[in-house]
Amino acid sequence: MRYDFDQVCSRQDTNCVKWDAVKSIFGSEDVIPMWVADMDFPAARPIVEALEKRAGHEFYGYTQPGPGLIGAVVDRLQRKFDWKIEPEWVVFTPGVIPAINVAIRALTRPGDEVILQEPVYYPFFPSVKLSGCQVTTNALRLNHGRYEMDFTDLESKFLPRAGMRESPGRVRAIVLCNPQNPIGRLWNREELTRLGEIVIRNGATVISDEIHCEILYKGYRHSPFAAISEEFARNCIVCMAPSKTFNLAGLAASSIIIPDKKLRDRFNETRSGVMPGQNIFGLVAMEAAYLYGDEWLEQLLDYLQGNMEFTLRYCARNIPQIKVTRPQGTYLLWLDCRRLGLDDMALRSFMREKARVGLDDGFLFGKGGSGFQRMNIACPRVILEEAVCRIEAAVKTL
Ligand SMILES: Cc1ncc(COP(=O)(O)O)c(C=O)c1O
Structure with a gap:
């Protein structure tokens, strides 16, 4: 079966932490959440079917x-x-x-x-x-x-x-x-x-x-x-x-x-x-x-590879002030924002308020995290494109 990871599915109003807590965490509804580590993709069909079958046994x-x-x-x-x-x-x-x-x-x-x-x-x-x-x-x-x-x-x-x-x-x-x-x-x-x-x-x-x-x-x-x-x-x-x-x-x-x-x-x-x-x-x-689940997983990994390569390329070309560490695993990108010259609190406000993207602050991860942001790229490509465009536009205002 072919899965369509490009499809944008709404997760709003399901009490999901990533989307339904955006306003309370980031202060505005108009923030793309890219922090908590789950994916904006529906689960593999065999998993959904197994759950439905089990739920039917009362x-x-x-x-x-x-x-x-x-x-x-x-x-x-x-x-x-x-x-x-x-x-x-x-x-x-x-x-x-x-x-x-x-x-x-x-x-x-x-x-x-x-x-x-x-x-x-x-x-x-x-x-x-x-x-x-x-x-x-x-x-x-x-x-x-x-x-x-x-x-x-x-x-x-x-x-x-x-x-x-x-x-x-x-x-x-x-x-x-x-x-x-x-x-x-x-x-x-x-x-x-x-x-x-x-x-x-x-x-x-x-x-x-x-x-x-x-x-x-x-x-x-x-x-x-x-x-x-x-x-x-x-x-x-x-x-x-x-x-x-x-x-x-x-x-x-x-x-x-x-x-x-x-x-x-x-x-x-x-x-x-x-x-x-x-x-x-x-x-x-x-x-x-x-x-x-392996058929779904293989296609997912291809899609994530594409998302990762896209983000690295985009940042290198258009936002050279932000250096992205090439990951070997995980769908999390570690963005070195130190060249923006902002302290941690200013960087947090910059991402949330100017760029309108909801990332995880690097300093939360302890020593060596200051000046970094963590971005979850497990989402349809159009959302990722919108997020990096927002960051680019915000960086241009600095
Ligand atoms: C390294 C690592 N360990 C553990 C967890 C969370 O695991 P669990 O939800 O099973 O407690 C995460 C979630 O992002 C993680 O990145």
Whole structure:
């Protein structure tokens, strides 16, 4: 079946966060929302049909993941990433951020440190802090337009630090983001190996958020962190979900892969009584997506590639003051607006009020985000064209 990603579909008046909260977030209805990470495309037909069929069975009681779904997850990881997992490693949760919160609580005691590689998806910060831990920053380095991990700095986080006699052994975990939101880097095997060796040698665990791992541009291939070696598998919690790939965020369904039994038991004990069980529709949609969603996904990835190339070309030609980092994955573009010469609050007002586009402020993503904006390009091309034209016109007034 051919999907038409050019078709503009209204999402207004459905209580959707992206469109129906525009006025309350950005101060005007006349703002194109390009912030929260979901897509303005209808879901794949087989997913919609599976949901309709399940809704027609009028019983919505407590539900557990069935063997069909577990098999679909196992097969998909093997097929897509050559990663062989055991069915019992999979833990289903209603979302990745709730799973990261549980993972941090399972791995730490209050006062411990958790490393974040900023700029990074901003809900990671409260996940660490609300678990009673401190954020330790291992900032990414921007080297001639390319982001890199700073391994020397990462090593140093495990050494005694001035004024912190207790620091060795207090760093219990790192939350890795691969592909990294907001910068769009896909970490390669060599980088993951270096990171894993440092973290594991120092007795900490890797929580690897791989939610964007199936939104990749041509030529890129994802390596799940745990697939690198048995030792890595024993020391990590991998978070995956169909929510970004198949645009199912409102169905709150994710699969967390925890190969080590002790770690898995600790995770399950920590979630018990706190995290709700499974949402029927989330499980149904996940299974349909993984089994029958690839035709839609292939066409989506082509369309996103086109959107990404269009935006890069347009900005290079018409708005050279804004430099767009070429992403390897994710439908999020990271715009370097530093040459506009605006401070963070002025840049926010400029985008909202002058350009009338609703982006995410770079500073929200932590260190290194100041002067940047994050733009969600998962929308029909005409909307994207209108957005970049608005930005161009606004830049001309500066
Ligand atoms: C890196 C990353 N992790 C997690 C999430 C949210 O996951 P969930 O809605 O399953 O909590 C997002 C959403 O944008 C994300 O970009």
